Amino acid sequence: MQFDLLIINGLLMDPSFGFTKKADVGIKDGVIARIFDKGRVTKKVIERFPDENIIDAKGAVVTPGLIDLHVHFREPGYENKETIQTGSRAAAAGGFTSVCCMPNTLPAIDNQETVKFVTSLAEKGDCRVYCIGAITKNREGKELSEIGDLVKAGVVAISDDGNYLQNPEVMRRALEYSKMFDIPVISHAEDVYLAGDGIMNESFESSRLGMSGRPAVAEEIAIIRDIKLAGLTGGRLHIAHVSTAGGVEAIRRGKSEGVRVTAEAAPHHFTLTDKLIGERFDTNLRVSPPLRTEADRQAVIGGLIDGAIDCIATDHAPHTDEEKDVEFDHAPPGMIGLETCLGLAITQLADKGYLTLPDLIRKLTVNPAKVVGIPSNSLREGEIADVTIFDPEATWTVKREKLRSKSKNTPFLGWKLKGKIIATIMNGRLTYRAE
Amino acid sequence: MRLSSRHLLQLEGTLKKDLELILDTAESFREILDRPIKKVPPLRGKTIVNLFYEASTRTRISFELAEKRLSADTVTFTTSMSSVQKGESLRDTVRNLEAMKIDMVVVRHGSAGVPYYLTHCLDANIINAGDGTHEHPTQGLLDIFTMRRKYGHVAGLRVLLVGDIKHSRVARSNIWGLKTLGASVAICGPTTLLPYEAEKFGVDVYTNVDEAMDGVDVVNILRIQLERQKAGLFPSQREYTNLFGITGERLKRLNKNYTIMHPGPMNRGVEITNEVADGPASVILSQVTNGQAVRMAVLYLLAGAEDKDVREAEERG
Numbered sequence: 001m002q003f004d005l006l007i008i009n010g011l012l013m014d015p016s017f018g019f020t021k022k023a024d025v026g027i028k029d030g031v032i033a034r035i036f037d038k039g040r041v042t043k044k045v046i047e048r049f050p051d052e053n054i055i056d057a058k059g060a061v062v063t064p065g066l067i068d069l070h071v072h073f074r075e076p077g078y079e080n081k082e083t084i085q086t087g088s089r090a091a092a093a094g095g096f097t098s099v100c101c102m103p104n105t106l107p108a109i110d111n112q113e114t115v116k117f118v119t120s121l122a123e124k125g126d127c128r129v130y131c132i133g134a135i136t137k138n139r140e141g142k143e144l145s146e147i148g149d150l151v152k153a154g155v156v157a158i159s160d161d162g163n164y165l166q167n168p169e170v171m172r173r174a175l176e177y178s179k180m181f182d183i184p185v186i187s188h189a190e191d192v193y194l195a196g197d198g199i200m201n202e203s204f205e206s207s208r209l210g211m212s213g214r215p216a217v218a219e220e221i222a223i224i225r226d227i228k229l230a231g232l233t234g235g236r237l238h239i240a241h242v243s244t245a246g247g248v249e250a251i252r253r254g255k256s257e258g259v260r261v262t263a264e265a266a267p268h269h270f271t272l273t274d275k276l277i278g279e280r281f282d283t284n285l286r287v288s289p290p291l292r293t294e295a296d297r298q299a300v301i302g303g304l305i306d307g308a309i310d311c312i313a314t315d316h317a318p319h320t321d322e323e324k325d326v327e328f329d330h331a332p333p334g335m336i337g338l339e340t341c342l343g344l345a346i347t348q349l350a351d352k353g354y355l356t357l358p359d360l361i362r363k364l365t366v367n368p369a370k371v372v373g374i375p376s377n378s379l380r381e382g383e384i385a386d387v388t389i390f391d392p393e394a395t396w397t398v399k400r401e402k403l404r405s406k407s408k409n410t411p412f413l414g415w416k417l418k419g420k421i422i423a424t425i426m427n428g429r430l431t432y433r434a435e
Numbered sequence: 436m437r438l439s440s441r442h443l444l445q446l447e448g449t450l451k452k453d454l455e456l457i458l459d460t461a462e463s464f465r466e467i468l469d470r471p472i473k474k475v476p477p478l479r480g481k482t483i484v485n486l487f488y489e490a491s492t493r494t495r496i497s498f499e500l501a502e503k504r505l506s507a508d509t510v511t512f513t514t515s516m517s518s519v520q521k522g523e524s525l526r527d528t529v530r531n532l533e534a535m536k537i538d539m540v541v542v543r544h545g546s547a548g549v550p551y552y553l554t555h556c557l558d559a560n561i562i563n564a565g566d567g568t569h570e571h572p573t574q575g576l577l578d579i580f581t582m583r584r585k586y587g588h589v590a591g592l593r594v595l596l597v598g599d600i601k602h603s604r605v606a607r608s609n610i611w612g613l614k615t616l617g618a619s620v621a622i623c624g625p626t627t628l629l630p631y632e633a634e635k636f637g638v639d640v641y642t643n644v645d646e647a648m649d650g651v652d653v654v655n656i657l658r659i660q661l662e663r664q665k666a667g668l669f670p671s672q673r674e675y676t677n678l679f680g681i682t683g684e685r686l687k688r689l690n691k692n693y694t695i696m697h698p699g700p701m702n703r704g705v706e707i708t709n710e711v712a713d714g715p716a717s718v719i720l721s722q723v724t725n726g727q728a729v730r731m732a733v734l735y736l737l738a739g740a741e742d743k744d745v746r747e748a749e750e751r752g
Contacts, residue, residue, distance in 0.1 A: 207630035208447070210547050210568030210604060215631075281548030325526055327546035329567070 003028045004428055006049055008041055010057025010389060014064055014379040015362040025062060027385040030428030035381055055423050055433070057389050063361050064377055065097025065386030065426060067368040068338065069186075069264055070240055070313035073099075073129070076117060077106025082318040082406045084118060087338075088125030090316070090405035092431035094338040095421040097386035098128040099316075100372060102161040103139065110134035110145040115153035126424075126431040128386075130156045130374060132186060135174045139163050142170065144177060151181045156372040157238065159186035162288065164222055166192045171226060175235025184236040184262070184371060187226045189247070190289055194218035199329045201274040201290040209278050211329070214290055220246035227254035227261055238371055239263040241315050243289040245299030252308035262371050263303070264313035267337055267344040270300045272411065283324045283331035284411040287317070290333075301354050304363065311368040312360075314341045318407030336405045339398075340412050346392055346419030357392060385428040394420040438736050442561040444550045445570040446612040454576070454615060460732035461580050461725070467504075468727055477735055478507035481538045485511040486529070487564070488544040493699055493723070494564050494574070498541050501730035507539075525549065529556045539737065542566070560737040568602045573733060574698055575608025577726040579616065581718055582653055584725065585694055590617030593690070595647055597679060598657030598706055599628040605698045606657060610636050623647035624657075624679065627668040644679050648688040655696040656681050659706045676705055683710040694718055 003026035012023045012035070024041045026034040046054065073087035082090075091099050101118060103109030109118065115131045122129035133150035137143050139160045147158060158178060164187065165171040174185050195214040200206050202213025223239055227250060230237035242248055242263050254261045274291045276282070285291060303309035317334025324331050345364070349355045355363075369376030377386040398412045424432040438453050446454070467473055483502045487495050495511060502509040512532075525544075532540070539560040542550050547569035553561045565571040583589050594613055600606045600622045613620050614637055622633060623641040633640045641647035648654070659675060669675050686693065695717045701707055712719060 202631050204630075204632040204635040207601075207632060207635070208607075210566075210570070210602075210607060213631060278548075281551050322524070326524060327544070327552065328548045329546045 003033060003053075005053050005055065005425065005430065006041065006046070007055045007057050007062055007387070007389060008046060010060050010062040012062045012379050013358055013361060015358040016064070016366040016376055016378045019379060020358065025379070025387070027387070027425065027428050030385055032379065032381055032383050032385050032387075035379070055389060057422060059393065060389050060391040060422050061357065062379065062387060062389050064365045064379060065388050065424065066095045066342065066364045067098045067374070067376065068096050068314050068316070068341070069100045069311055069368045069371060070266070071099045071101055071316040071338065072104065072318065072334070073101045074318060075105065075121060076114065081320055084121040084125050084129060086404065086406040087316070087318075088122065088127040088129060090336070090338045090403070092126040092424045092426065093404045093421065094340070095342050095388040095390055095424050095432075096127055096338060097388065097424060097426040097431070098130065098374060100130045100132050100156060102132055102159060103134040104161045108134045108139050109155070110137055110139065110150070112149050112153040115150060115155055119154060127426055130154070130372065132157045132159050132161075134158065135160045135165060135185060136170065141165050141167055144170075144173060147177060147181065151183060155183070156374055157184045157186050159188065159240070161186070161188050161240070164188055164190050164192055168225060168229065172229050172233060175229055175233040175237065179233065179235050182236070182373065184238040186238045186240050187222070188240050189219055189222035189226055190214070191218040191222045194221065198290070199286060200277055201292045203274055203293050205274045205278060216244040216246055216292060216296065219244045219289055220250060223247045223250045227251070227259050230254070230261055231257065231259045234260065237261045241266045241269060241289060241313070242300060242303065242309060243269045243292050243296060245296050248299045248303035248308050252303065252306070255308065262310045263308065264311040264368070265300045265304060265309045266313060266315045267341050267348070268335060270297060270304065271344050271348050273297050276411070277328075281328045282411055283326065283328055284335050284409050286328060286331050286333050287315075287335055288333035301349065304349065305354055310363065311371060312341065312345055312363045313368065314338050316405070318405055319409045320407055324409045334409065336403070336407055336410050339403055339405065340410060340415075340417065342390060342421060343396065343398075343417030343419045344412070347417050350392065351418050385425055387425040389422040389424070391420050391422055393418065396420045437739060441737060442550070442554055443572050443733055443737060444554070444561065444563050446572045446575045446608045446615070447570065449572070449612070449615065451615050454579075454612060457576055457729065457732050457736060458580050458583055460736055461728040464731040464735070465725065465728035468724060474504050474506060476506045478502070478505035478738055481507045481738055482536065483507045483509045483539040483541065483734070484532050484537050485509065485564075486532070486540055486542045487511065487513045488542075489514070489565070491543055491565070494543065497723070497726045498564060498730055501727055501734060504727070505731055505734055507734070525552070526556050529553055533557050533559065539734065562733060562737065565604050568604050570608045571604040572608050573726070573730050574605045575612045576733070577722055577729040578605075578609055578655060578696060578698070579612050580729050581696065581722050581725045582694065585718065586652070589613065592618040592652045593621070593650055594618050594653045594655060595621045595623060595651045596655045596657060597623045597644060597647070597681060598659055599663060600624050600633065600657070601628045601630045602660070602663065603657050609655060610638055621647055621651065625669050625675070628663065644681070645685060645688060648685060650690055651693065652690050653694045653696060654681065654689065655698070656707050657698065658700060659702060672705055680706055680708065681711050682708045683714070686711065686716075696722060698722070
């Protein structure tokens with residue numbers, strides 16, 4: 001049998017059906033054509049195969065393609081920061097085969113045309129790009145977008161992202177209305193008034209630096225309110241980038257009470273704390289929600305461990321050097337995250353024993369797929385070949401010149417991370433291969 | 436003797452020996468200020484830029500005079516004159532200045548961390564003249580210098596800061612410097628104008644100004660900004676004055692030989708009455724004179740500091 005790609009010597013791991021096995025994989029016509037028991041692919045076959053089509057996964061793990069629920073690809077409107085093209089290349093380099101784009105573009109993704117525009121650009125890209133539509137027209141928090149139309153165009157969730165729906169009545173209607181389409185409402189939960197003009201977490205660090213702070217309760221109150229509304233309406237709520245201990249606890253309680261709520265955490269929130277800001281005033285540490293205290297960081301890890309937090313999502317937020325090379329409070333919030341996500345997750349979570357590798361992969365594959373109802377292509381014969389191969393033991397250093405994202409705004413430059421992407425395959429095509 | 440850093444960015448973390456060196460050096464410059472000819476030559480040939488992104492009269496003039504009295508060549512930029520309003524970035528403004536071969540930059544800016552940022556854009560010595568509500572190290576030093584001149588020591592003094600601590604860079608610099616030198620510090624203000632987790636500064640926190648005065652040697656009264664009232668942080672100027680205004684009546688619980696300080700500009704009748712501001716214990720104008728001496732000392736010492744950052748080198752081992 002002929003294959004387009006052959007993955008040999010790898011450890012296959014698919015938590016969606018509790019599958020872990022040493023095996024070889026043959027891919028043809030975009031599909032996983034055969035899974036061979038270890039050693040069944042003979043040396044002779046391998047020798048006949050051209051090098052560029054064979055991936056030696058010795059010591060590596062082969063998993064379903066990673067899925068990121070939360071990226072900003074900036075197109076249309078902010079192509080100086082990122083484009084669908086560059087963003088999808090960064091995604092592939094980070095092991096992702098599917099991403100969900102937030103609608104804070106210009107114009108906002110609040111209509112079919114913009115969805116179609118983004119989708120058409122993504123056809124040539126290196127990963128599957130799903131759109132998250134705006135909840136309200138122009139993300140203004142007032143009138144609902146034509147959500148039915150958006151869903152028809154392929155939108156998998158709705159969110160006003162950076163803008164919290166401050167008016168609870170509008171949020172209630174959004175949760176009610178979206179039930180018809182069985183899509184989640186994703187909430188960037190932070191009370192606008194309490195967060196105020198804060199540029200970092202409110203803690204002794206903000207006191208020490210004299211910077212205006214955003215209190216943790218701004219997030220907690222917003223999450224609690226949204227969970228109450230999800231409970232009232234029976235709508236599906238997904239909390240983006242949980243960063244506070246109180247927020248994690250509120251989600252845990254909401255789940256135990258049967259509310260349809262899911263949540264994600266970003267790598268920077270389980271890795272970094274607000275203590276770093278005063279060290280060099282690195283504007284790449286300005287994110288929204290802000291980096292919190294060590295207790296919050298531990299609580300986010302706790303939520304990932306006990307399942308209060310379902311997914312790891314990057315909140316990949318590109319900004320140019322020119323925008324970030326300014327005073328701390330003038331810099332726009334956000335950092336890129338696609339290319340460092342798996343390395344940080346393995347270094348901070350798996351390697352420290354907080355999550356097993358299958359549990360970690362679950363939070364990057366099957367769980368996010370369930371949240372937005374997209375396929376998590378499992379490692380079975382006949383399935384679409386979206387596959388990620390990484391070496392969980394290999395270490396690498398984050399280098400600016402190696403980053404594929406158009407923007408380089410990451411505080412992790414120079415960090416040594418464990419867990420290196422060997423190759424990414426999307427729809428049977430090699431979209432990334434380590435040098 | 437040299438400072439162990441070539442910049443003065445903040446008093447937090449500044450070594451005791453460096454604080455003492457600045458204060459001792461300021462003593463010599465203080466004497467010069469009493470001479471008929473107040474100009475000395477040590478910074479002849481040095482070029483200093485005063486980069487003021489925020490309105491300031493007192494601090495700007497104080498630095499300018501200090502520089503001139505040390506014979507430096509100086510130029511002052513303020514926002515209204517610079518290209519900032521044309522949209523030029525801070526980095527570009529500063530690099531243009533450097534291209535003009537500047538030796539030192541004195542910077543005042545509304546954003547915390549800007550002086551630190553400049554150390555990465557420039558080879559010049561950087562002096563923080565106030566960054567946002569973070570620190571104002573030369574003000575902290577001149578306040579401490581004024582106390583030391585009066586009492587002969589700083590260790591063991593009890594110092595109370597009253598007012599809008601949360602938004603005060605003067606308060607932060609005072610707290611760190613005083614604590615490093617062994618003084619005991621108390622702060623007092625409305626709860627809405629105290630920093631979050633204020634006790635972590637290692638100070639005693641009060642909201643009752645009369646209680647806070649007990650056993651205090653120095654009261655440093657901070658300016659209350661009317662914008663804070665508009666932002667809803669306290670109900671009215673009248674109530675602020677009733678609760679926190681320092682009147683002659685309120686001075687009774689202080690230690691004998693007490694001192695009244697204010698970094699200026701004062702809102703007379705709001706945070707301080709005339710009786711207190713102009714009373715025998717007020718050293719408010721001495722603070723201004725001493726500010727000259729302290730700034731001369733800082734400029735002089737930084738100009739003579741090693742080209743390489745000694746402290747960084749030590750840390751690197």
